[in-house]
Amino acid sequence: MGTLVYAANVSLDGYLEDDAGSLDWSVPDEEVHAFWNEHESRIGTSLYGRRMWEAMRVWEEDDWLDRQPQVVLDYAQIWRDADKVVYSTTLAGATTSRTRVERTFDPEAVRRLKETSDRGLSVGGAALGAEAFRHGLVDEVVLVVQPVVLGGGKPALPHGIRLDLELREVRRFTGGSVALHHAVRRTWDADR
Numbered sequence: 201m202g203t204l205v206y207a208a209n210v211s212l213d214g215y216l217e218d219d220a221g222s223l224d225w226s227v228p229d230e231e232v233h234a235f236w237n238e239h240e241s242r243i244g245t246s247l248y249g250r251r252m253w254e255a256m257r258v259w260e261e262d263d264w265l266d267r268q269p270q271v272v273l274d275y276a277q278i279w280r281d282a283d284k285v286v287y288s289t290t291l292a293g294a295t296t297s298r299t300r301v302e303r304t305f306d307p308e309a310v311r312r313l314k315e316t317s318d319r320g321l322s323v324g325g326a327a328l329g330a331e332a333f334r335h336g337l338v339d340e341v342v343l344v345v346q347p348v349v350l351g352g353g354k355p356a357l358p359h360g361i362r363l364d365l366e367l368r369e370v371r372r373f374t375g376g377s378v379a380l381h382h383a384v385r386r387t388w389d390a391d392r
Contacts, residue, residue, distance in 0.1 A: 202317030204247075204310070206329045207239060207342040208356050215353035216326050223255070225348050229375045232344060233271045239342060240278045244319025247310070247332070250288035252325035253299075260296040285313075287328060307335035330358035336387045341365065347376035362388035 208216055209226035217223055228236060248256065258264070259279035265272065284299040291301050302309075305328065314321060314337070323332045332338050341363070343356065357363075365382035372378050 202314045202321045203339040204321045205340040206338045209344045210356040211350040213349045215350045216356045217354040218350045219352045242320045243322045245283040245321045247323045249325040249328040253286040341382045345378045
């Protein structure tokens, strides 16, 4: 059975994006990139909302990669090799390989995907992640906390949902980032 992991780079004050929607503060150095490569190499299927998929589809393109270090090239291959499910009501179709578009997020379909998967699954993006948390689908949370305070933006974790977590791993990087890996013991939805 596959484990569904919510993973993200976050600011120290808990944001995925700043007020302008920028992610420029979270560009990983080579050490953090290698951590994400290791993490993503265990993922067989990634679940994305439309906006997150649009941000990630740059990994399908080759023109900018020829000037990048090996750790970046490795990530591009890992991303291309994974299956991707994009939840969108507006996309006509997928323009990246190994990608399918679903019109609605169906928690039961995700449960079946987890049950039949022999590799890990990931969910990316705050809105889609919130839905996965709300339905008790997330098994693990991996956050790389960046040494920056944004003062506002898009929260990394959903409001109205309590998660009881068990710490599995802490890793400190030389650039000041810290990776936190937790197992979800129980999800409490305040809206239910």
